[in-house]
Amino acid sequence: MRVWAPPALLVVCGSLLATGPISAGSPGAAAALLVAFLLLAAVSSPLVFPRSIGALEAQRRSAVDGRPVVFWRPGCTYCLRLRIRLGRSACRLHWVDVWRDPAGSAAVREVNDGNETVPTVVVDGRPHTNPDPAWVRDQL
Template identity: 60%
Template sequence: MLRRWMLPILFLALGLAAAGRQIAQGSTGGAVTLLLLFLVAGVLLSPLAFPRSVSAAEALRRSATDGRPIVYWRPGCRYCLRLRTRLGLHAHRAHWVDIWRDPEGAAAVRAATGGDETVPTVVVAGTPHVNPDPRWVRAQLT
């Protein structure tokens, strides 16, 4: 659980340290700016930037019912963040599985990638696609 939040916590700590240094140098505006930048980066790299995750079993069940893709991801992954931001408001149409929270999800990714936990791995109609083009994934969601 803590592993999911390590990078955002690190960004917050670095932001506080940078802001503290700016305040010590007499630059309150610079401190606020730096703190906000690090805070935004921390939020983007946290689980908060992604749709609510479900278990791999639940995602498989839902996908079998509605035909929507399953996206296996993990916090801190820049490629997952790229996919999430490019999907925009369409992201909620997929079933998202955080592989750091769900061992079954991690096992599904390892099975699809030959033993690695390469994410994002998107499963469409039972076929896994490792780090697919976000435009292609978006087309699968409409």
């Protein structure tokens, strides 16, 4: 449920802020403000990421097909930057949401000195914390 808290908060804030221009007689400005907040909510939602799988399943699949595993969490701006810069190639990686998968969270903490730093990308069994998206694309 907490993965939807930031997008829901953006929608509520946008709705509340849009009431000001509406009461001032400017429905166009209110609509533009609401659309901007809805776009921010959509971008910060888990919907922009490929479907997440568990860490153990991702590691198993990576061993079979050689694709990198990306550990991420909703609301992380660095994860969003990686996802957007990868474009359509993002579907070729195995994505693990560390908020939904305790094994994924533990794996990330293990390689980052106890910190849950994301995105952490595992390529050929070696972890890379917050790598350059162009480098990740090259690994595909």
